[in-house]
Amino acid sequence: GESVGLHLPTLSVQEGDNSIINCAYSNSASDYFIWYKQESGKGPQFIIDIRSNMDKRQGQRVTVLLNKTVKHLSLQIAATQPGDSAVYFCAETQGAQKLVFGQGTRLTINP
């Protein structure tokens, strides 16, 4: 199928804690995955991507983990800040032709 889903629609964390946002995908042939962040009233913004030949990729305060065995993707945000409040989408490419987005997880930060 072409579904990309998220385990949790909302996630609330304390400022300074680490956040983990999960995503399940259904197409074992997908070979590229990407995370986007969407703040209220704005378009999605790229966070990090990973190809299927990798298990882990790190950016600035963010890490993406890919487990192809169970078709699971996660985004880890270290030392979560108020500016991290947003909806986070995972997406996968299918045949390098289109992105299929998940439904999104809303991350809220408690002071």
Next chain:
Amino acid sequence: DSGVTQTPKHLITATGQRVTLRCSPRSGDLSVYWYQQSLDQGLQFLIQYYNGEERAKGNILERFSAQQFPDLHSELNLSSLELGDSALYFCASSPFAATYNEQFFGPGTRLTVL
């Protein structure tokens, strides 16, 4: 600011009408993508153009059409509008044809069909 511009920002129209949404990609980007974002469907890929040619098609209705012009700007035409077409429409651009890279999204056009 992603460098992608979309006009208009808001659009309110009636059922049965036709509207045109406009997108200007980042300077130098050859690919333009259109997405629809509604509350119940999330972000749905509609169509991609690369250097003036249609490259990929997603869940785009027959009532919808798009094109990319020689100056690389793109227009999305929505006709015979229905209430269910109310949504945010995003345009994104990237330098390449394949989707193995970051897409830069515009601020979106909010369409309300009454």
